[in-house]
Amino acid sequence: MSDIVLSPGVRANLLQLQQTSDLINRTQNRLSAGKRVNSALDNPINFFTAQGLSVRANDLNALLDSMSSGISTIQAANNGISAITKLVQSAQALVSQARQTADTGVLATLSSQFDDIRTQIDQLSADSGFNGINLLGGNDLTITLNEDASSTIVVGSYTDTTAGDLAITAAANNWAVTTDIDTAASELSAALVTLRSQSQALSSNLTTVQVRQDFTKAMINTLTVGADNLTLADSNEEGANLLALQTRQQLSTTALSLAAQADQNVLRLFR
């Protein structure tokens, strides 16, 4: 008995028929439920991914919360540092006034004003926290940057008190002796250097976290679009969509700007 030989065309037609009957069943099911993937049996991978999506979006949102409170903490510390810097600068003004006089009465007044500023610096430093974390008061801040917490950023703590990192001692002998004024002057300029470097470190941390925050926000937006469409996934449709997108992108500004950006990059050497 001879076999039945099916030409490729016939085989394709048969396949199409099978798929069509499959499709009719699925469509009926979907019509009754109103959603294209409505059970784990329909398309297990997409079903469970879609289920997991809301969980992931929540994780990312929690991450965003931690980032924005981290940003506020760093900003509070940075504001504290700039206020303290101004105080140190006014203390410097006192010192230069003291250098221009020999009147012990005036010197005593100036030195007591200097001590007042010291107290204000300590108070400011104690008040530079956010949410109970004060980066100028010896508290560390750890910000988690991704979902599984494998990437974190630790913002180091400072102790910006006159007795701590700033090392500004109280005015000695009512500034009656010139060397005491000199000591105050050199301590103040050292404190300014410390403050400047701390502020730079904080700003760079701030930029890092802000970039990550923007990225995470954009990622959540993109993912949410994906989540809405995921239950609609169908490889026939997706393939056709991709072909259309491929053509559309060829004419898009994004493709052009990518090429332009590559020209400014090390990639330009690669020809």
Next chain:
Amino acid sequence: MGLKVELKPGERLILGECLVTNGTQRTRLLIEGQAPILREKDIMLPAQADTPAKRIYLAVQLMYTARDPRNHHDAYFSLMRDLVQAAPSAWPHMVAVGNHILAGDMYKALKSAKALIAHEKELLDHATRGANLRRGRQQDRKSA
């Protein structure tokens, strides 16, 4: 522990902001430090990036080799949005790419982008095969 790279004669490599070209012999390099490293086979040039996923790979690659990756975030996300709308099934790969970028691990992000290209190829092949089948069917009808 550094990265060991073996280069064939004449093979090229991007190291930081430089292009390194191997001489006439095989070379073994041990590279330590934090500069971006891209082997010739991993490099995607703008002219080669002719599909949506390949363009994403290019964008990630630009982020990796750029001094300030922020310049490329807009392009990256607009490409991602296009792709996720056209092919939602690529979603898990796109999440992987994003998470690696978020963790600052750009090399792994590139690897995930490669997986994304493979996934896209499957879908595109499927689509072109479908078109061929249809064409085949019409020819079949003519011959019958």
